[in-house]
């Protein structure tokens with residue numbers, strides 16, 4: 001199994017600490033706060049295993065999840081089948097090359113998706129592609145990292161660290177080392193995962209390399225305006241706390257103009 005496949009297969013275990021229902025409560029609040037066209041069809045970009053797509057469909061939205069990773073899409077499809085939800089579809093696609101024309105009321109890119117676009121040209125391609133897919137007055141919401149908070153809190157530690165997460169009979173052991181390039185605003189990670197199945201008594205190992213762009217709010221506002229969006233609201237988390245320079249994470253809500 002490739003590391004990309006293992007990441008998709010174990011994704012929900014690796015992030016089992018997340019409170020998805022609460023995240024989706026937040027999304028519903030910002031949809032109604034910023035949309036001028038109501039909300040019916042949602043595009044979940046970089047949907048991963050469909051964490052938000054499935055929950056939104058359960059709440060009555062029609063959702064399309066797209067992800068570059070075929071394995072993520074397979075896991076998402078299987079999850080929606082197992083949950084018995086309808087109105088949710090998954091498509092393997094590169095989000096910079098979508099061919100939708102004003103078909104969605106909401107586009108969302110949650111949990112650092114836009115940080116995968118470390119090159120300016122790619123980021124602009126992505127935003128233009130998402131803007132095309134969105135109806136005028138519709139909402140774009142995304143979650144990523146805030147440079148000032150990341151640097152001041154030293155979020156991506158440069159000394160190696162180890163952490164353990166347990167979910168049911170599964171353990172995920174994470175050994176990570178990060179290097180932050182402050183000029184490029186990119187955090188480079190080398191992560192080693194050990195997945196222990198306590199019932200079967202087996203262990204799976206895989207490595208995960210990540211390059212994540214960390215943003216200043218000002219540059220995000222600039223690229224949003226350049227690509228046809230107007231900022232609507234900014235928060236530091238899913239609890240709707242206001243964004244400050246000390247916030248290491250940020251959620252920005254913008255409207256298509």
Ligand SMILES: C[S@@+](CC[C@H](N)C(=O)[O-])C[C@H]1O[C@@H](n2cnc3c(N)ncnc32)[C@H](O)[C@@H]1O
Pocket residue numbers: 045046047048049051052066067068069072093094095096109110111112113116
């Ligand atoms: C950290 S995961 C986030 C998954 C999910 N949104 C969540 O909240 O857990 C980032 C996802 O973005 C996807 N991705 C990266 N580049 C992409 C691209 N060009 N087009 C579509 N998806 C992409 C990755 O495959 C990965 O599944």
